[in-house]
Amino acid sequence: MNPSSDMDVGTLAARCRDEMAKSRQRQPADDRYCFELFRRALALRDAAAWDAICQQYQRLVQSWLAVDDPDADALVNDTFTRFWQQIPLDRFQHAFHHLGAVLGYLRKCARSIAIAHWRQQKRQMELEKLLADQQASSPERDPLRDLTAQELAAYVKARLDEREWLIIMLSADGLRPRQIHERHPAQFASPHEVSRIKERALDRLRGDPYLRRLWGET
Amino acid sequence: MRACINPAEIQPGDLSAYADGEAAQRVAAHVRRCAFCAGRVAIYRRMVAALAVALDRAACPEAETLGDFYLDALPAGQKLVVAKHLAACPQCAAELQAFDRPVPSADWLAGLKGLSSVLTGVLEAIRVPLRPLAVARGDTARPHYYRAGNLNISIGYRSSTAQRGVLSGVILAPASRAAPAPRFPLPVAQEGRMPFIHVTLFRHDAEVSVQPIDALGSFVFEDIPPGEYDLAFDWDERVVLVTGIRAP
Numbered sequence: 001m002n003p004s005s006d007m008d009v010g011t012l013a014a015r016c017r018d019e020m021a022k023s024r025q026r027q028p029a030d031d032r033y034c035f036e037l038f039r040r041a042l043a044l045r046d047a048a049a050w051d052a053i054c055q056q057y058q059r060l061v062q063s064w065l066a067v068d069d070p071d072a073d074a075l076v077n078d079t080f081t082r083f084w085q086q087i088p089l090d091r092f093q094h095a096f097h098h099l100g101a102v103l104g105y106l107r108k109c110a111r112s113i114a115i116a117h118w119r120q121q122k123r124q125m126e127l128e129k130l131l132a133d134q135q136a137s138s139p140e141r142d143p144l145r146d147l148t149a150q151e152l153a154a155y156v157k158a159r160l161d162e163r164e165w166l167i168i169m170l171s172a173d174g175l176r177p178r179q180i181h182e183r184h185p186a187q188f189a190s191p192h193e194v195s196r197i198k199e200r201a202l203d204r205l206r207g208d209p210y211l212r213r214l215w216g217e218t
Numbered sequence: 219m220r221a222c223i224n225p226a227e228i229q230p231g232d233l234s235a236y237a238d239g240e241a242a243q244r245v246a247a248h249v250r251r252c253a254f255c256a257g258r259v260a261i262y263r264r265m266v267a268a269l270a271v272a273l274d275r276a277a278c279p280e281a282e283t284l285g286d287f288y289l290d291a292l293p294a295g296q297k298l299v300v301a302k303h304l305a306a307c308p309q310c311a312a313e314l315q316a317f318d319r320p321v322p323s324a325d326w327l328a329g330l331k332g333l334s335s336v337l338t339g340v341l342e343a344i345r346v347p348l349r350p351l352a353v354a355r356g357d358t359a360r361p362h363y364y365r366a367g368n369l370n371i372s373i374g375y376r377s378s379t380a381q382r383g384v385l386s387g388v389i390l391a392p393a394s395r396a397a398p399a400p401r402f403p404l405p406v407a408q409e410g411r412m413p414f415i416h417v418t419l420f421r422h423d424a425e426v427s428v429q430p431i432d433a434l435g436s437f438v439f440e441d442i443p444p445g446e447y448d449l450a451f452d453w454d455e456r457v458v459l460v461t462g463i464r465a466p
Contacts, residue, residue: 082282108285111317115281123274130271153276156269166422169277172270176238186446186464191240196231202265214268215261 004036012037013052020056031099038102042084043092054080057106064110067117075113083109123149130214159208163187164201167194223252237262277423278310279303288317295418295425298450298459302423364460373449375442375465385419385442385465387449389435420448 004012015033023029037056040049061079062072083106087095096102124146147155157165166187170180177194188194205211212218222228227248235241236249237259249255279287279300286292287300304311364371373387417437419426426447431437442465449460 105289108289108317112281112285115284115313115316119275119281126271126274130268149272149274149276149278150280152272156273162422168269169273171238171266172273174270177235177240184446186444192231192235195235195238195240196229199231199234199262202234202262205265205269206261214272215264217261 004033007033007036009037009040009046009048009052012040012049013056016052016056035099035102038096038099039092042087043089045089050084060103061106061110064107065114067114071117075117079106079110079113082113120148156205156211159204160201163197164204167198168201168205171198220254222254224248228255233258234262237266275309277303278307281313284310284314285317288314295420295428295450298418299420299423299425302448302459302461362463371451371460373460373463375463377466378440381443382441383444383465385439385447385463387417387437389431389451418450420450421445423448 004015007015012033016037019029019031019033023031034056037049037053040046041053042050058076061076065072065075065079067075086109087105096105153169156168160168166184167180170183175183177191177198180194181188181191188197206217227244232241232245233249233255236245241249249259283292283296283300287297287304290297292300304314362373364373371387371389373385375383375385377383416428416430418428419439419442426442427439429437429439431451444465447463447465449463451460
């Protein structure tokens with residue numbers, strides 16, 4: 001009989017907090033109370049249990065995020081939201097049999113959020129620089145800055161055929177026509193064929209009023 | 219200048235090749251004399267530089283997908299795509315380490331519980347050398363043998379129309395007993411039953427089609443355009459990958 005199954009959420013949260021403190025001090029700890037709290041929050045969708053978890057694990061999630069900027073609180077919130085969304089009612093019982101597995105999943109959510117945040121920050125900095133160089137005189141904020149790489153890639157891809165898209169992606173990766181031909185000899189008969197298709201693709205992209213701002217053509 | 223001084227000197231692709239430093243002398247001579255074409259070359263260079271920034275890491279899996287890969291929570295086909303990507307993308311490989319950051323690890327493959335076998339299987343299959351067979355009479359393409367564990371896999375492509383063809387293969391098991399033992403357990407055919415259930419065809423890391431493998435080990439992909447493909451044979455928790463299949 002699990003002693004935690006009959007407890008109310010307040011008592012469970014207090015026991016969970018005590019056991020977590022023991023664990024931090026490297027003393028033997030009973031993780032059944034914390035696990036029961038997660039079970040009620042995720043398998044039973046108990047709002048009080050969910051609030052207790054968010055309070056209890058906020059600092060741990062912050063440490064996993066390892067982000068020290070004004071967005072940190074929002075990222076903690078995003079982590080808990082994603083964790084909640086990704087564990088449907090019927091999944092908890094099958095996927096998680098002990099507290100370590102649940103916390104491993106919560107940590108995965110935190111790390112994913114942090115990585116996506118780092119990527120977007122780096123990308124925004126590089127795009128800001130690019131657009132600032134190209135549009136020094138324009139006072140308006142360019143919506144291109146807010147697109148993710150995947151969103152912009154989807155926009156470009158929709159304007160090209162399969163081979164043009166492959167060449168543009170590889171060229172953006174720094175490959176020259178000869179290298180693209182060597183890597184994909186079944187697709188391209190010669191380096192010059194790569195150049196011909198690339199030029200056609202670039203001419204088409206040049207005609208796009210949205211993309212032209214990237215390289216400073218107005 | 220609003221027009222090229224002599225369009226007859228320039229063929230489609232010449233200016234792009236010049237911008238990439240791969241043009242012939244005659245193109246270089248033309249660009250030196252023609253301000254209009256020199257301007258186009260400058261635009262092409264700016265475009266590629268801008269696209270390199272804008273599309274940086276566009277082909278990388280989402281961070282969430284990396285996390286699911288770390289937890290071994292992806293379907294086999296997607297797992298394969300991510301594994302292939304990780305082998306070629308140091309940025310994603312470094313990010314994968316962030317999921318395990320409290321335990322610094324020089325060899326992140328070894329640290330991934332439950333995943334090392336998948337990746338080892340992929341890498342092992344990639345290392346297997348290609349051994350072409352003689353051209354079969356009537357076939358337009360040469361079938362090739364690949365070896366994985368004690369299995370030989372024969373794969374060939376035959377044109378059915380001008381632009382389409384059939385990619386087919388058969389798993390021949392078991393291979394010679396004299397074959398060296400693999401470093402890790404790979405699929406083994408037992409009592410006439412094939413260990414694989416289905417095979418997935420990929421092109422540019424995107425799934426094209428999934429086909430069953432019949433009791434005799436045969437599989438067929440019909441209506442396939444020419445191109446370069448990868449095949450993934452799913453087996454239990456592992457994936458055996460055959461890359462760089464050219465059709466025709």
